[in-house]
Amino acid sequence: MGESIVTLSKIGMVFGGSSGSQTVALQDIDLRIAPGEFISLIGPSGCGKSTLLRVVGDLLTPTSGQVQVNGKSTHQARLDQDYGMVFQAPVLFEWRTILKNVMLPLELRGVPQNQQRERARELLNMVELTGFENHYPWQLSGGMQQRASIARALAIQPKLLLMDEPFGALDEMTRERMNMELLNIWRQTQTTVIFVTHSIAEAVFLSTRIVVMSARPGRILHITDVDLPQPRGEQSRAETRYFEIENAVREWLRKA
Amino acid sequence: MNQIRQNLPAIILFVAGLLLWELLVVLLDIQRFLLPAPSVIWQAFTSNLDRLLHIGWFTTKEALGGFAIGCGAGILVALATARWTLANETLMPFAIAANSVPIIAFAPILNNWFGVDNPLSKMMIVAVIVFFPMMINTVRGLTLVDPTIIELMRSYAASDFAILRKVRLPNALPYMFNAFKVAATLSMIGAVVSEYFGGNRSALGVFITQEAAQFRFQNSWAAIIVACVVGLTFFLVILVVERLSIPWHSSIRNRAGQ
Numbered sequence: 001m002g003e004s005i006v007t008l009s010k011i012g013m014v015f016g017g018s019s020g021s022q023t024v025a026l027q028d029i030d031l032r033i034a035p036g037e038f039i040s041l042i043g044p045s046g047c048g049k050s051t052l053l054r055v056v057g058d059l060l061t062p063t064s065g066q067v068q069v070n071g072k073s074t075h076q077a078r079l080d081q082d083y084g085m086v087f088q089a090p091v092l093f094e095w096r097t098i099l100k101n102v103m104l105p106l107e108l109r110g111v112p113q114n115q116q117r118e119r120a121r122e123l124l125n126m127v128e129l130t131g132f133e134n135h136y137p138w139q140l141s142g143g144m145q146q147r148a149s150i151a152r153a154l155a156i157q158p159k160l161l162l163m164d165e166p167f168g169a170l171d172e173m174t175r176e177r178m179n180m181e182l183l184n185i186w187r188q189t190q191t192t193v194i195f196v197t198h199s200i201a202e203a204v205f206l207s208t209r210i211v212v213m214s215a216r217p218g219r220i221l222h223i224t225d226v227d228l229p230q231p232r233g234e235q236s237r238a239e240t241r242y243f244e245i246e247n248a249v250r251e252w253l254r255k256a
Numbered sequence: 257m258n259q260i261r262q263n264l265p266a267i268i269l270f271v272a273g274l275l276l277w278e279l280l281v282v283l284l285d286i287q288r289f290l291l292p293a294p295s296v297i298w299q300a301f302t303s304n305l306d307r308l309l310h311i312g313w314f315t316t317k318e319a320l321g322g323f324a325i326g327c328g329a330g331i332l333v334a335l336a337t338a339r340w341t342l343a344n345e346t347l348m349p350f351a352i353a354a355n356s357v358p359i360i361a362f363a364p365i366l367n368n369w370f371g372v373d374n375p376l377s378k379m380m381i382v383a384v385i386v387f388f389p390m391m392i393n394t395v396r397g398l399t400l401v402d403p404t405i406i407e408l409m410r411s412y413a414a415s416d417f418a419i420l421r422k423v424r425l426p427n428a429l430p431y432m433f434n435a436f437k438v439a440a441t442l443s444m445i446g447a448v449v450s451e452y453f454g455g456n457r458s459a460l461g462v463f464i465t466q467e468a469a470q471f472r473f474q475n476s477w478a479a480i481i482v483a484c485v486v487g488l489t490f491f492l493v494i495l496v497v498e499r500l501s502i503p504w505h506s507s508i509r510n511r512a513g514q
Binding site for chain 2: 054057058059078079080081083084085087089091093094095096104105107108109136138156162
């Protein structure tokens, strides 16, 4: 593999102080992610996939091992605002309109007001929320709120988009539509995505590679290459290869 | 028009209550010093209007001054408390304990400290009374923030100051308005009751006790009505400011209806 945007070597993460109550959340994680990849982390609850995402995003410091993002420490990458984060909940600020919510990261970066507005409108257009600029979050449906939070994450054109079960709280129909939209956004922006999910279907449809993790301790069990042709669309869900990969991932998850 | 229709039952109840009161006083021949009829109170109110307005304003100023000092100090201490964990852990138990103490019992002491005729003594009592609910609520608002929001802000490398300004303060506003509403009511109670322990002759509480001592209870009643109207007005002003300041909050949008 050539250059990598994320390099994880021998990552270990232990929670809890005294030796009796310690939990090994991550053990011996080695992973290199190339620019433009779409990586899904999948595994049973408690396998440490969200922890791993937070280690990459410098929201948690691993107890052992090295992480590099763009050849820098994760801390430097965070200071340089290389990350865009999307959580399971939209985490929109209820006191801000949708437009102002999307402007937040630009505001924190000190971008001039009129440019903030312009960029936020552009992004809302991309996630099909034009016309909702001046609505408050509570006036939008769950799916629309999550689209706004994706727009916010993309506002600063992050090198790395970290998504922690972003569609976990949505119904199946909305989730599939959001998958399609995310795929389009990923293609347009060519950003690298690390995506935590519980859904095999979602992982196969979206990813270039799927990292299957096992629980206690959280380790990488297997990495599946998803060689479904790009660009993908709804028809990809009907391909034989899609089902083959889905079954293969399911087999690995059984062993997890 | 719609507003009137909505509040019609309440208005009818109020008027009916007054009529019943008047009727009972006449029918049962209740002595004036026990309970004057509304018409008598109204008469006392109109014939003493100038004086009542004067002393009402005097006490209102004490309440407002105390409200400003107490709420201001409460917010400042809350900001410090929320900033430093140590301060939070040491101060909060005391604040919560102090909040359930009848602070008005200290009124004679503060009268003694600041001078019984000095309005500042009443302001200080009011300030101490409103300080604790203000501080406790503000600390809650500043600290009870969705942890994911903090993670989000940290992922953007936001400074503590940016988190305070863009997250903690807006998050605290609804809590603070709750405290303002409590403080508005408490400040008028505090001012009037502390005047019962003595004070300037042109104060509501002093007037109420003196008129009562001379069996002119209808005048005391008239002054009580002034205190009620001021207290209510203060509360309503806060309510309006709240509605304008945090239209996004669930308590407001539910009240406003769809």
